[in-house]
Amino acid sequence: MVDAWQILSGITDPEIPVVSITELGIVREVTLVVDGIEVAITPTYSGCPAIHMIEEEIVDRLQQAGYAEVRVKTVLAPAWSTDWIAPAARDKLKDFGIAPPGRVNLFPRSVVCPRCGAARTERLSEFGSTACKAHYRCLECLEPFDFFKPL
Amino acid sequence: MTSSTCEFALRMGDNALILGQRLAEWLGHGPQLEEDIASANIALDLIGQARLWLSLAGRLEGGGRDEDALAYGRDQHEFRNCTLVELPNGDYAFTIVRRMLFDAYQRVLLGRLAEGAEGDIAAIAAKSKKEADYHWRHSADWTLRFGDGTEESHRRAQAALDGLWGYTHELFAPDAADPDAGSLRGPWLELVEPALKEATLVIPADTAFMSAGKRGVHSEHLGYVLAEMQFLQRAYPGARW
Numbered sequence A: 001m002v003d004a005w006q007i008l009s010g011i012t013d014p015e016i017p018v019v020s021i022t023e024l025g026i027v028r029e030v031t032l033v034v035d036g037i038e039v040a041i042t043p044t045y046s047g048c049p050a051i052h053m054i055e056e057e058i059v060d061r062l063q064q065a066g067y068a069e070v071r072v073k074t075v076l077a078p079a080w081s082t083d084w085i086a087p088a089a090r091d092k093l094k095d096f097g098i099a100p101p102g103r104v105n106l107f108p109r110s111v112v113c114p115r116c117g118a119a120r121t122e123r124l125s126e127f128g129s130t131a132c133k134a135h136y137r138c139l140e141c142l143e144p145f146d147f148f149k150p151l
Numbered sequence B: 001m002t003s004s005t006c007e008f009a010l011r012m013g014d015n016a017l018i019l020g021q022r023l024a025e026w027l028g029h030g031p032q033l034e035e036d037i038a039s040a041n042i043a044l045d046l047i048g049q050a051r052l053w054l055s056l057a058g059r060l061e062g063g064g065r066d067e068d069a070l071a072y073g074r075d076q077h078e079f080r081n082c083t084l085v086e087l088p089n090g091d092y093a094f095t096i097v098r099r100m101l102f103d104a105y106q107r108v109l110l111g112r113l114a115e116g117a118e119g120d121i122a123a124i125a126a127k128s129k130k131e132a133d134y135h136w137r138h139s140a141d142w143t144l145r146f147g148d149g150t151e152e153s154h155r156r157a158q159a160a161l162d163g164l165w166g167y168t169h170e171l172f173a174p175d176a177a178d179p180d181a182g183s184l185r186g187p188w189l190e191l192v193e194p195a196l197k198e199a200t201l202v203i204p205a206d207t208a209f210m211s212a213g214k215r216g217v218h219s220e221h222l223g224y225v226l227a228e229m230q231f232l233q234r235a236y237p238g239a240r241w
Helices: A004-008 A048-066 A088-094 B003-024 B033-061 B067-073 B094-115 B119-147 B151-172 B179-196 B221-235
Strands: A027-033 A036-041 A070-076 A120-125 A134-136 A144-148
Touching: A004 A027, A004 A036, A004 A048, A036 A048, A036 A088, A048 A070, A070 B003, A120 A144, A120 B033, B003 B033, B003 B067, B003 B119, B003 B221, B033 B067, B033 B119, B067 B221, B094 B119, B094 B151, B094 B179, B119 B151, B119 B179, B151 B179
Parallel strands: A036 A070
Antiparallel strands: A027 A036, A120 A134, A134 A144
């Protein structure tokens, strides 16, 4: 049977299809129990609609891999933080056109453009296409882009 | 767990649910696309928070009601949100100033609960506090823009503050479910006063007016919110997507 963590690392965030749910730090714990397997996940934002798709996907994939009983449980504490996003995933976000979050306690004065690398950018809106992102514009290459907000 | 803890969780959940519902009314009507999206994003956060609080209230109540039963199955007098959040949106200045007053309250209250409370309450509060910080940045920023903007935007923001201020007293009125409510007003004012001053807005004189939404005595407006929110589940009980 394939390792459960390996299966879970093949599930991507439905809103950001280049990073996996394990890289994002959404999967907190995987426990083998008598009759199957239990996966503890934590939501990113309270109202993030992606979490339901992620739950269904976890159950589907693990059942396909032969785990009979799959239970997904939600844990709230400690609250999810962008600091848990793996370094490799930050590069993937950047390549995908999303400026990765800085460290939570160091809110960046300037957000670097993921396309051209310029530091001269401006915030268009605190709230972007999804709950986790803000909308920015590069003042050098003039392209708009998303910024993954530190949380 | 005591029934006052359940009552407190209901208040937290209903505040978030009703304000979330109000903000969602801006969908497709926002003054600009970015604000349309911002209101929807914040509404989503609030409704997510409401689900956590109402699920907790249902568990504490122990009667088998889940978040949906509480949101869709209660009548107006059973809702425990403060009157502030149920008032109609008015113009965008009113929507923003209301949120700014409420976001500051959330930041202070959730911050305190995250550190002082235990178990589920602390966990929900710690998660929601992070979101409230972003909401505050948005509403305080727009309060500044409106207050210190044009003559017309200043006039509207000041009118909003004049109309809303009296409804904030309820937030700090202590009772059995929230005995420490009064001690939040100081830290709340420390956030609100400088932000309003920078926005050149003047806090109106306090009056004896005290709304009582959190005790289930609501304005006429809540019924209309519930009629829209609950219609589908009332007409087709148990309907699922």
